[in-house]
Amino acid sequence: xxxxxxxxxxxxxxxxxxxxxxxxxxxxxxxxxxxxxxxxxxxxxxxxxxxxxxxxxxxxxxxxxxxxxxxxxxxxxxxxxxxxxxxxxxxxxxxxxxxxxxxxxxxxxxxxxxxxxxxxxxxxxxxxxxxxxxxxxxxxxxxxxxxxxxxxxxxxxxxxxxxxxxxxxxxxxxxxxxxxxxxxxxxxxxxxxxxxxxxxxxxxxxxxxxxxxxxxxxxxxxxxxxxxxxxxxxxxxxxxxxxxxxxxxxxxxxxxxxxxxxxxxxxxxxxxxxxxxxxxxxxxxxxxxxxxxxxxxxxxxxxxxxxxxxxxxxxxxxxxxxxxxxxxxxxxxxxxxxxxxxxxxxxxxxxxxxxxxxxxxxxxxxxxxxxxxxxxxxxxxxxxxxxxxxxxxxxxxxxxxxxxxxxxxxxxxxxxxxxxxxxxxxxxxxxxxxxxxxxxxxxxxxxxxxxxxxxxxxxxxxxxxxxxxxxxxxxxxxxxxxxxxxxxxxxxx
Amino acid sequence: xxxxxxxxxxxxxxxxxxxxxxxxxxxxxxxxxxxxxxxxxxxxxxxxxxxxxxxxxxxxxxxxxxxxxxxxxxxxxxxxxxxxxxxxxxxxxxxxxxxxxxxxxxxxxxxxxxxxxxxxxxxxxxxxxxxxxxxxxxxxxxxxxxxxxxxxxxxxxxxxxxxxxxxxxxxxxxxxxxxxxxxxxxxxxxxxxxxxxxxxxxxxxxxxxxxxxxxxxxxxxxxxxxxxxxxxxxxxxxxxxxxxxxxxxxxxxxxxxxxxxxxxxxxxxxxxxxxxxxxxxxxxxxxxxxxxxxxxxxxxxxxxxxxxxxxxxxxxxxxxxxxxxxxxxxxxxxxxxxxxxxxxxxxxxxxxxxxxxxxxxxxxxxxxxxxxxxxxxxxxxxxxxxxxxxxxxxxxxxxxxxxxxxxxxxxxxxxxxxxxxxxxx
Numbered sequence: 009x010x011x012x013x014x015x016x017x018x019x020x021x022x023x024x025x026x027x028x029x030x031x032x033x034x035x036x037x038x039x040x041x042x043x044x045x046x047x048x049x050x051x052x053x054x055x056x057x058x059x060x061x062x063x064x065x066x067x068x069x070x071x072x073x074x075x076x077x078x079x080x081x082x083x084x085x086x087x088x089x090x091x092x093x094x095x096x097x098x099x100x101x102x103x104x105x106x107x108x109x110x111x112x113x114x115x116x117x118x119x120x121x122x123x124x125x126x127x128x129x130x131x132x133x134x135x136x137x138x139x140x141x142x143x144x145x146x147x148x149x150x151x152x153x154x155x156x157x158x159x160x161x162x163x164x165x166x167x168x169x170x171x172x173x174x175x176x177x178x179x180x181x182x183x184x185x186x187x188x189x190x191x192x193x194x195x196x197x198x199x200x201x202x203x204x205x206x207x208x209x210x211x212x213x214x215x216x217x218x219x220x221x222x223x224x225x226x227x228x229x230x231x232x233x234x235x236x237x238x239x240x241x242x243x244x245x246x247x248x249x250x251x252x253x254x255x256x257x258x259x260x261x262x263x264x265x266x267x268x269x270x271x272x273x274x275x276x277x278x279x280x281x282x283x284x285x286x287x288x289x290x291x292x293x294x295x296x297x298x299x300x301x302x303x304x305x306x307x308x309x310x311x312x313x314x315x316x317x318x319x320x321x322x323x324x325x326x327x328x329x330x331x332x333x334x335x336x337x338x339x340x341x342x343x344x345x346x347x348x349x350x351x352x353x354x355x356x357x358x359x360x361x362x363x364x365x366x367x368x369x370x371x372x373x374x375x376x377x378x379x380x381x382x383x384x385x386x387x388x389x390x391x392x393x394x395x396x397x398x399x400x401x402x403x404x405x406x407x408x409x410x411x412x413x414x415x416x417x418x419x420x421x422x423x424x425x426x427x428x429x430x431x432x433x434x435x436x437x438x439x440x441x442x443x444x445x446x447x448x449x450x451x452x453x454x455x456x457x458x459x460x461x462x463x464x465x466x467x468x469x470x471x472x473x474x475x476x477x478x479x480x481x482x483x484x485x486x487x488x489x490x491x492x493x494x495x496x497x498x499x500x501x
Numbered sequence: 502x503x504x505x506x507x508x509x510x511x512x513x514x515x516x517x518x519x520x521x522x523x524x525x526x527x528x529x530x531x532x533x534x535x536x537x538x539x540x541x542x543x544x545x546x547x548x549x550x551x552x553x554x555x556x557x558x559x560x561x562x563x564x565x566x567x568x569x570x571x572x573x574x575x576x577x578x579x580x581x582x583x584x585x586x587x588x589x590x591x592x593x594x595x596x597x598x599x600x601x602x603x604x605x606x607x608x609x610x611x612x613x614x615x616x617x618x619x620x621x622x623x624x625x626x627x628x629x630x631x632x633x634x635x636x637x638x639x640x641x642x643x644x645x646x647x648x649x650x651x652x653x654x655x656x657x658x659x660x661x662x663x664x665x666x667x668x669x670x671x672x673x674x675x676x677x678x679x680x681x682x683x684x685x686x687x688x689x690x691x692x693x694x695x696x697x698x699x700x701x702x703x704x705x706x707x708x709x710x711x712x713x714x715x716x717x718x719x720x721x722x723x724x725x726x727x728x729x730x731x732x733x734x735x736x737x738x739x740x741x742x743x744x745x746x747x748x749x750x751x752x753x754x755x756x757x758x759x760x761x762x763x764x765x766x767x768x769x770x771x772x773x774x775x776x777x778x779x780x781x782x783x784x785x786x787x788x789x790x791x792x793x794x795x796x797x798x799x800x801x802x803x804x805x806x807x808x809x810x811x812x813x814x815x816x817x818x819x820x821x822x823x824x825x826x827x828x829x830x831x832x833x834x835x836x837x838x839x840x841x842x843x844x845x846x847x848x849x850x851x852x853x854x855x856x857x858x859x860x861x862x863x864x865x866x867x868x869x870x871x872x873x874x875x876x877x878x879x880x881x882x883x884x885x886x887x888x889x890x891x892x893x894x895x896x897x898x899x900x901x902x903x904x905x906x907x908x909x910x911x912x913x914x915x916x917x918x919x920x921x922x923x924x925x926x
Contacts, residue, residue, distance in 0.1 A: 028529070032554035035543050036536040043513045054528055081530065082515040100528040120528070122519050145571070146519045271573045336514040339574025343509045 009071045011050065018053055018095070021063050026054040026101075037096055040081040040088040041143070042430055044346055044400055049090035052078075054101045058176060058184060058214040061097060065212065066182030068095055069459060076461040077212045079120060079151030082143040084335075084347055085428025087155060087207045091463050097212065099150050105129060106215060114173070114190060116217045119150020126218070135220045138165040141424065142332040153213050156205030158424030160256040160331065161288070163382035165221075167424065169204040176215035177203060180460035190217050202450065207426050208461040210454040224290035227255075228300040229318040231327055232285040232307040233278060237261065240283035241357035243310040244381045247287070248354065250306070252299050257382030258286040258331050261361075263341070264376040264389065270340040273329040281313055285381065286331050334378045335389065342374070342391035344400075348407045349425035350414030354384045363413045364388055371406040373399075385423035386414065408434055427465045441469040502773060507581045508542040510574050511535065517568035517578075522851045523561055526868050531558045534568035534578045541585050551589060559585050561865065563858055564728055565851040566822035579823065580770055586730030608734050611689050611721045618663065621693045625659040648863040655896040656694060663692040664699030665715065672703065672713040680799040682712040683790075684751035686742075686765070688889075689721035691758050695889050701916035702757045702792050708919045709801045718745045722756075724764030728856045732771060739768045740778070743785045754785070757792045757912060759888035760856060763823035765789045791820060792912055793829040793887065806921035807839035808914065813881040814842060815873070815895065816849035817888035830887055830911045837918045845884075846876040854894035866894070874898040883907045885914055 009017075018027045028034060029051040039046040050073075055061045068075045075095040078088040090096055102118035105126065109115070110133055117126060123144040127136040140159035141147055147157070153175065158167045165171075174188035188200035203210050234240040240259055247254065260268070265277040265284060277284060285307070289299045300317060307315045318324035338345040352360050361377065364386075368375040376389040388410050392403035411421040411434050421427070421434045435444065447466050451458070517534040518524050524533035531540065537558050544551040559582055566579045595603050610616050627633050636642060642650050665687040673679075683706050687699050703713050723738035742765070746754050756762035766786045772778040790798065814834065820826040827849070834842055853859055853869030873895060877884060884895060884906055896908045 028531070030554060032549045032552065033531055035549055035554075036530045036539050039513065041514055080515055080518050082518075098528065103528075125519070143514065143516060146515050146517075268573070271575060272570070273573065333516070333573035336512060336516050336573030339510045339512040339576070345512060 009073070014071070014073065014095075015051060017067055018051055018064065021060060021067070022053050022055065026056075028052040037078075037081075037090070040078070040083045040086060042084050042086040042089070042346070042428065043344065044394075044404060045086055045089060045091070045429055047089055047091040048093070049096040050093045052096040052098050054098050056101050058178065061099075061178045061212055061214050062182050062184050064095070064097060065178050065180065069181050069457070072457060072459065074459045074462055077119075077150070077154070077208045079148035079154075080122070080143075080146050082147045083151060083155060083428065084349070084425040085155075085422070085430040087426050087428040087461070087464055088151075089429060091429060094461075099148065099212070099214075102150075102214065103148075108220070110135060110220075112191070113220050113222075114217055115220050116215055117149050119148060119153070119213050119216060121149045123147050123149055123152060126220075130220055134223045136223055137171065137218060138221050139168045139171055142335060144332075149216055149218065150213055153204050153216060154206065154208045155424065155426040158380070158385065160258055160328075160380060162424075163257055163380065164253050164255045164290075169201065171219045172200065172204055172216055173219060174217040175200060175203060175213040177211040177213050179211045180455040180457075188217070205426070207428060207465045209451055209465050211460065224255075226293035226296040227288060227290040227324070228296050229324045229327060230285075230287045230289075230300060230303055230307075230315065231318070232287065232312045232315040233281045234283045234285070235281060235311065235313050237283045237361055238358045239310045239312070240285050241354075241361075241381065243285060243307055243312070244357070245354055246306050246310065247303055248382065250302065252289070252302065254287050254299075254303070254382060255290045256286070256288040257380070259377075259379050259381040260284050260286075260331065260334060261377040263374060264334050264378045267341045267376060268330050268334045268337040271333060271337040273326065273333045273337070275326060275330045278313070286327055331378070334376075335387070338376065338389050338391065343393045343395070344403075345392065346390050346403050346407055346430070347425070348386070348388045348390065348410050349422045349431075350386045350388070350411050350419060351421075351423040352384045352386060352414050352417050352419035354381070356417045356419075357381065357384070360386065360413055360417060364410055367406050367409050367413075371402050373403055373406055375406070380423070383423070384419065412437060429464060432464065432467045435465075435467050444469040502577070502580070502770075504541075504545050504581070504584060507577055507584070508538050508545070511538045511542075511576045512574050513539070514573065516571055516573060520567040520571050522563060522565065522567070522853075522869055523865060526865060532561055534572075534576070537562060538576060538578060538581065541581060544585070551592065555585070556589050559589070561862060563818070563851050563853075563855040565818035565855060567818065567849065567851065570822045570849075580767070583727050583730070583732075583770075586728070587732040588730075590730035603729065603731070607726050607729060607731055611725060612723075612734070612738055614665070614720055617689055617693055617721075618666075621659055621663060624656070624693065625661070628656075628658055646863055648867055649860070651897040651901050652859070652893060655893060655900055659694060660696050662696070663687065664696040664703070665692055665717065665719070667696075667700070668703055668713070668715045670715055670717060672707060672715075674707045674710045674712060676710050678710060679712050680710045681752040682714055682750070683753045683755040683795060684714045684716055684746050684749045686719060686722070686746075686754055686756045686761060687715070688756075688758050688761050691761070691889050695892070695910070698757055698889070698910045698913060701910070701912050702755070705792070705796070705912050705916050705919065706755065709796060709799070711795070711799065714749050714751050716745045716749045722761040722764050724760045725856055727764055727771070736771050739771050739782065743768065743781055746788070747781070747785055752788065753795050754789045755792055755795055756789060757887065757910065759791070759817035759819035759824070760890060762789060762791045763819035766824060791824060791826050791829070791887065793833055794824075794826055797829045797832055801833065801836070803836045804838070804915065804918035804922055806918050806925050808837050808918045808921065809839040810883050810914070811841045811843065811881050812883040812885055812914070813845045813878050814848060814911075815845065815852065815884055815886040815891060817886050817891050818849070818851050818855070820887050821849040826887075830885070833911060833915055834885060837914060840914070843878045843881055845878055845881075848876075850876075852891050852894045852898075854888075854890035856890060859894055870894055870898040874902045874904070877904070877906065879904075881906060883909055883914070885909050885911050887911050
């Protein structure tokens with residue numbers, strides 16, 4: 009199908025106002041929150057219903073034109089970047105809350121619904137949606153599903169996959185199916201579990217049923233500033249070791265604190281402290297008070313310079329903003345940055361930070377560290393200047409080196425940002441060819457022609473006889489997930 | 502600041518997306534702060550031409566600055582937008598009727614106090630004679646788009662004379678002690694349609710032991726020119742006001758229109774290529790205060806009279822986002838005994854007025870107006886704010902929506918309370 013014909017067909021489905029196709033207006037869509045690599049899409053469309061998503065996917069599947077779904081484009085691994093001149097299916101206009109059921113603690117939203125807006129909408133009844141990625145004020149639930157997003161409070165409450173119970177999905181062939189079960193566990197294979205975190209390679213969720221939670225009776229937030237990183241990380245291990253699971257336990261290092269203190273979210277950290285811990289406990293009032301007192305004591309036992317409990321909602325909100333805006337605040341100290349997303353065993357924190365410092369010195373690049381200390385999820389922020397020749401490559405290399413350190417100490421290459429294009433090569437360090445082939449075989453069942461977000465998440469393995477075998481079986485089975493009606497429709501055209 | 506310094510600060514995190522009214526309405530990243538910055542960067546670096554794919558989003562921006570409030574990186578989106586508009590206007594001079602309109606309004610009318618007085622007189626004649634009625638009855642207004650008709654119908658009655666002409670040059674407070682001298686900026690549109698608010702501002706300042714000075718040579722602040730990209734004209738007007746107000750020797754330059762206050766605080770941006778002029782502009786802008794800001798800064802008297810009202814407060818963009826003034830007006834309003842303040846949903850989302858945006862972009866402006874009206878708490882009798890553009894816009898929306906709610910400037914409520922205490926005495 010020629011480009012002009014495609015655009016004509018897209019406009020026939022969406023109307024001219026909901027199709028972007030002129031070369032210069034597509035520039036804006038050439039990357040997401042990960043800017044080191046970019047690729048221009050061939051068009052962007054803005055569906056408003058499941059049917060429209062299905063129609064456009066059927067068209068693209070029929071014509072073998074690559075496509076990918078995109079939410080707010082706040083992702084940090086390039087999951088929504090069009091590396092193969094895809095048609096971007098932007099879901100931001102599908103931003104409605106379709107249903108809310110407080111008695112059964114469920115809400116149904118469209119994928120473009122902004123994470124924080126969900127909490128805001130149900131706050132009047134004292135409910136909230138637990139997963140809270142730092143970008144929650146802008147990112148969408150659909151994107152959260154694709155990336156299995158985490159957040160500060162996932163230490164106690166779990167990540168996105170623990171909070172989505174069902175989804176209506178447009179498969180890459182255009183067929184509409186329902187995964188999961190609103191109540192109880194879905195019987196059979198956990199297809200919803202496969203979908204969540206599949207980074208848009210298995211389909212496009214168009215209706216998402218989430219758990220909503222009652223707000224805890226009490227919350228206490230503690231800010232603890234340490235002269236030495238080692239003391240801060242030992243405090244973290246001590247708290248968990250004592251059997252306290254805080255709702256959140258976050259750490260920032262000196263450079264991260266300096267950046268965020270230059271922003272609108274100024275806390276005023278002393279310039280010479282090495283680490284700050286932000287710890288939150290929630291639950292029943294009596295328990296929360298006792299836990300927060302214990303935590304303060306543990307901080308003191310580990311040479312904390314200063315520790316305080318938030319005295320007001322405003323103070324608590326400021327501390328949280330300071331943490332959550334840290335990535336964006338990198339712009340205050342550096343023209344560009346990449347953020348890594350390694351996971352390590354908590355107890356290795358001091359050692360890994362030392363290794364990161366060495367990588368920083370050898371690469372000549374400043375690296376700030378922000379992390380979910382409670383679950384060992386590191387976010388090294390590597391500062392660079394893309395206008396300096398080869399500095400982007402240096403930053404990528406430093407990031408990759410850090411991930412190797414994480415894997416070497418028994419961790420992983422991503423906690424919550426996804427693999428996308430950024431870490432796709434690092435997957436080889438984590439998985440064998442056979443393991444990658446198994447994943448590809450699964451993708452092939454859903455996404456037989458690899459049209460939907462191709463080149464993300466799973467790298468092409470060197471040799472993969474299993475994959476070829478699976479593909480041929482799927483072809484023989486006449487594309488398991490193809491809707492017979494769309495197939496016959498395509499033949500009649 | 503140069504353009505590169507401005508756009509290179511953006512790290513593309515996207516935290517600005519969901520606060521941008523035009524992105525909320527369209528879902529298009531081209532119509533978002535991050536997208537606009539990306540486009541402007543591409544155009545400056547020459548990877549795409551400075552054509553309509555850049556200019557449309559740049560001119561569709563409300564310049565409401567909501568993105569600046571949330572931006573962790575501190576991108577000055579407003580300044581960047583205004584500078585690119587300047588470039589566009591330079592490179593594509595307007596022609597024909599658009600040029601005539603631009604020159605007539607932004608170069609001939611607004612900068613000239615004399616011409617504004619003529620407009621004032623004509624409008625007053627139009628409103629007071631049978632002319633308005635005749636025109637309404639003739640249906641001639643139907644030639645205007647519905648949106649402008651609605652605006653016309655809520656234009657306040659023009660008083661006999663402007664505050665600039667009525668107020669004497671130097672007015673002393675009754676009390677012997679003074680908390681300082683304020684030079685009152687009376688504005689252009691403000692003093693045509695809202696001269697009463699200027700009078701109220703002067704009274705409230707005097708009541709709080711401030712000496713009020715009214716520089717007679719002052720002219721319009723030039724905000725509309727900056728927004729439209731006519732930086733040459735804006736510079737001329739800024740130079741004039743800087744001289745006039747610095748000569749007055751006042752401690753503060755007091756403004757009651759959010760858009761003017763923000764523009765005057767940002768005068769130094771207009772002179773970044775001339776250090777000497779910039780220095781002078783900085784001296785000037787350091788003294789600029791919104792009326793609510795100066796009152797809380799020098800300390801204000803709690804009105805002794807009660808005013809029983811249930812009110813809500815709308816944050817004008819150029820107060821909340823451009824000047825970070827949110828608590829001061831609320832503090833003043835709450836100081837009035839009897840006032841119940843109900844916060845509205847998203848009080849700091851643009852109402853769509855945005856200078857002359859509601860005339861240049863009526864569709865988007867109307868969508869935003871409807872959202873604002875939907876957010877007004879229905880229990881409120883009064884909606885207070887600190888910008889004349891918002892007042893007209895919200896008044897028109899209230900009328901179109903069939904609501905019964907008064908639209909007032911924050912100082913008007915304060916002035917009313919102070920006047921009541923005099924009456925009670």
